[in-house]
Amino acid sequence: MSIASISALRGLLLTLLLVLTGCQPAPPAQTRIQGKTMGTYYVVTLSDSYPGGESALKSDVERLLARMNKEISTYDPDSLISRFNQGPDHTPFVIPPAMAIIVQQGIDAGKLTDGKLDVTVGPLVNLWGFGPDKRPVKRPDDAAIAAARQKVGIDKLTLTPQGDHFLLEKAIPALYLDLSTLGEGAAADEIAALLKHKGINNYLVEVAGAVRSKGNNSKGSPWRVAIVEPSDQPGAFSDIVIPNGMALSTAGSYRNYYELDGQRYSHIIDPATGQPITHKLVSASIITPTALEADALDTALMVMGPAQAMAFATRHQLAAYLIIKTDQGFKAEFTPQFAPYLAKKKS
Ligand code: FAD
Numbered sequence: 001m002s003i004a005s006i007s008a009l010r011g012l013l014l015t016l017l018l019v020l021t022g023c024q025p026a027p028p029a030q031t032r033i034q035g036k037t038m039g040t041y042y043v044v045t046l047s048d049s050y051p052g053g054e055s056a057l058k059s060d061v062e063r064l065l066a067r068m069n070k071e072i073s074t075y076d077p078d079s080l081i082s083r084f085n086q087g088p089d090h091t092p093f094v095i096p097p098a099m100a101i102i103v104q105q106g107i108d109a110g111k112l113t114d115g116k117l118d119v120t121v122g123p124l125v126n127l128w129g130f131g132p133d134k135r136p137v138k139r140p141d142d143a144a145i146a147a148a149r150q151k152v153g154i155d156k157l158t159l160t161p162q163g164d165h166f167l168l169e170k171a172i173p174a175l176y177l178d179l180s181t182l183g184e185g186a187a188a189d190e191i192a193a194l195l196k197h198k199g200i201n202n203y204l205v206e207v208a209g210a211v212r213s214k215g216n217n218s219k220g221s222p223w224r225v226a227i228v229e230p231s232d233q234p235g236a237f238s239d240i241v242i243p244n245g246m247a248l249s250t251a252g253s254y255r256n257y258y259e260l261d262g263q264r265y266s267h268i269i270d271p272a273t274g275q276p277i278t279h280k281l282v283s284a285s286i287i288t289p290t291a292l293e294a295d296a297l298d299t300a301l302m303v304m305g306p307a308q309a310m311a312f313a314t315r316h317q318l319a320a321y322l323i324i325k326t327d328q329g330f331k332a333e334f335t336p337q338f339a340p341y342l343a344k345k346k347s
Pocket residue numbers: 037038039040068069072073074075116117118119121125130131178179180181182183184208209251252256267268269270271295299303
């Protein structure tokens with residue numbers, strides 16, 4: 001058979017296949033892995049093929065997450081952050097660049113938000129039972145809150161570059177660094193960097209509330225992410241966001257809380273009062289180029305409350321979306337910078 005007839009036969013076979021599959025070329029395969037990390041979950045979805053396939057993707061992502069846990073988990077008594085927290089004051093402690101980026105983001109966001117985000121808030125987080133320590137059986141008293149507040153303050157933490165590494169130093173022995181609020185955003189960014197390094201251009205990375213995306217899904221459409229409605233209705237969502245290559249992070253007070261003597265306590269602590277927030281802002285979502293920055297700012301907005309958060313987002317021209325509890329249910333408010341990312345609602 002001549003080359004021309006072989007290629008004609010191939011063309012016929014392809015035509016037949018297209019007829020059999022409804023005249024549609026098969027969409028590119030989608031790869032999806034998921035797992036547990038940082039006390040929560042991660043999901044990575046690709047519409048490109050990963051070198052080495054799904055198992056290579058899973059092992060690369062989980063190796064990266066295990067390394068991050070060994071650096072910044074306060075739940076692991078042997079991690080770098082735990083050793084720093086347990087260590088003495090005025091003694092430079094060497095940390096790797098990846099961890100320094102997270103600490104620096106914490107320091108910068110703390111300054112920008114006038115201390116609403118404070119990565120030294122750990123003693124208060126632990127006192128209220130939202131860290132590795134057990135939940136309290138009764139509300140911490142004022143003396144315990146005042147004592148914990150004495151140990152908090154970003155001014156008591158110094159980060160200095162030194163060669164390939166960074167030096168972290170605390171001014172008081174009881175300073176307790178808590179990067180929990182930044183871990184998910186940092187992880188989403190690091191997974192996105194891994195995918196870029198592997199030549200992947202179409203992905204959606206979710207580490208709990210922190211999202212990074214690039215390119216399109218396997219149907220060739222831009223990735224869409226739901227902002228969940230804080231109602232008891234499973235699957236209810238408030239809006240759909242098309243991040244278009246930007247990062248999205250959401251913080252909320254409606255999932256991680258407990259009730260004591262009829263009072264609800266959320267895991268977001270206002271460093272100015274030493275107590276969990278009590279206002280009506282139930283969720284804050286931010287879109288920025290990196291998930292780490294978005295993850296820092298969404299928590300800060302949650303500390304501020306609805307009016308102050310909207311004023312801050314407006315002043316700093318942030319793409320911010322707030323869900324506020326009302327007597328009737330919930331209402332959403334967003335800045336003009338957020339509007340272009342909202343998918344049009346079907347009428
Ligand atoms: P976010 O709003 O992103 O952050 C809220 C958290 O930030 C609080 O829980 C508190 O820790 C801290 N915080 C509160 N107020 C402030 C403030 N004003 N400024 C700064 N920070 C504040 N959880 C587990 O239950 N088990 C684990 O094994 C576990 N391992 C982890 C390992 C790593 C590496 C990290 C980073 C976190 C881990 N966590 C673990 C914590 C968990 O992932 C979440 O961080 C936590 O549940 C809250 O995340 P969130 O996105 O719901 O809230």
